[in-house]
Amino acid sequence: MKKILISLVLLVIIGVGVVFFAFDSIVKGGIETAGSRVLQTPVTVSSVGVSPLSGNGGIRELRIRNPEGFNEPYAMELGGLDVGVDVGSVFSDVVVIDHIVIDNPVITYETRIRTDNIRTLLANIGATGGGGSQSGGEGSGKRIIIRDFQMLNPKVNVRSTLGSAEVSIPDLRLQNIGQENAAVTVAEAARQIFEALNRQLVAADLPNVEMLRDKVDEGVQQIRERAGQQAEELEQQVEDQVENLRDRARSLF
Numbered sequence: 001m002k003k004i005l006i007s008l009v010l011l012v013i014i015g016v017g018v019v020f021f022a023f024d025s026i027v028k029g030g031i032e033t034a035g036s037r038v039l040q041t042p043v044t045v046s047s048v049g050v051s052p053l054s055g056n057g058g059i060r061e062l063r064i065r066n067p068e069g070f071n072e073p074y075a076m077e078l079g080g081l082d083v084g085v086d087v088g089s090v091f092s093d094v095v096v097i098d099h100i101v102i103d104n105p106v107i108t109y110e111t112r113i114r115t116d117n118i119r120t121l122l123a124n125i126g127a128t129g130g131g132g133s134q135s136g137g138e139g140s141g142k143r144i145i146i147r148d149f150q151m152l153n154p155k156v157n158v159r160s161t162l163g164s165a166e167v168s169i170p171d172l173r174l175q176n177i178g179q180e181n182a183a184v185t186v187a188e189a190a191r192q193i194f195e196a197l198n199r200q201l202v203a204a205d206l207p208n209v210e211m212l213r214d215k216v217d218e219g220v221q222q223i224r225e226r227a228g229q230q231a232e233e234l235e236q237q238v239e240d241q242v243e244n245l246r247d248r249a250r251s252l253f
Contacts (some may be wrong), residue, residue, distance in 0.1 A: 025092070031059070034142075034186045041065045041075075041123040055085040055098070067120045070110045072159055075117050077106045094183040099148040109201055110159040118198050139221045143183035149193060150175040156201065169204045170198055 035043030042065045050057030059081040066075045080103065086096035110117045112166040151172040158165045177192050178184040184192075 002213055022035070027085075028057075031062070035064070035190075038125055038187045038190050039064060039067075039121055040127065041067050045214040049059075050083060051084060052087055056083070058082055058113060064121075066108070066110065066117050067124065070112075070117045072108045072110050072117075072122070072157075075108055075110075077108075078102050079182070093143060095142060095144045097144060097146045099150070100146060101148075101150045101152065103152045105151055105154050106157065107154055107197070108157045108159060112160075118194065118201060122191065122194050122198060125194065135139060143178070143185055144185050144189055145176075145178035145180070146174070146189055149177060151197075156204070167204065169200045172200055188204060 021214050025048075026063070028045050031045050031048075032043055044061075044063050044065075045059055046061035048057070048059050050059075059122075060079075061077075062078040062081060064076040066072050082101040082103075084098035086098060089096040108117070110237050149172075154169050154172065156167050157170055158167060172193075174192065174196055214248055
């Protein structure tokens with residue numbers, strides 16, 4: 001009897017361990033697969049640690065690569081995310097996310113003449129069918145509800161052909177992405193978040209073209225000054241060498 005009890009305890013411990021591992025793998029795989037499909041660019045996660053009992057935990061190093069045609073490697077590097085999931089909803093048709101809190105994310109805003117990488121990601125979402133809670137396409141699968149989404153202390157690296165600058169934008173907070181009887185697709189949730197982020201960027205005091213051009217001009221001037229200084233030093237060295245040769249020639253005669 002004692003051996004049976006020990007065996008049962010071991011089975012329970014092993015079972016709990018398998019559940020923990022499988023739960024994290026399911027969350028990680030879901031983020032990478034759905035995110036990459038919706039944004040049409042690779043989305044990667046380093047690790048996920050979410051308790052299958054409480055639903056609380058974290059996601060580490062979530063990165064969104066830049067769309068094709070842009071130079072910088074990543075559009076977003078979100079670092080660590082604090083998440084809370086309704087565990088009972090994970091295996092249902094509607095996954096309820098109580099909160100997502102992202103602290104100190106790094107956003108690379110790469111601008112071109114006619115577009116930028118954030119608007120390109122938005123266009124990619126539209127191409128995958130981020131049209132709300134209607135059926136069809138991706139909407140026929142899993143749906144989600146995000147009760148509270150927060151992006152705190154975001155930093156923006158502005159990149160363009162004229163130069164670069166680093167700026168800060170206000171915190172971003174969205175509530176009730178999806179409702180009890182109107183859950184949204186992953187694409188629609190992503191669209192709402194990226195649209196809100198795009199509005200923040202448009203409203204922010206981002207460096208304009210003139211500021212970036214001035215920054216380039218300053219850099220060019222510094223290069224010219226350094227080059228001029230090096231030319232003067234080289235000229236002085238040549239003159240010194242010539243004078244040394246003259247002194248040697250005089251000493252011979």
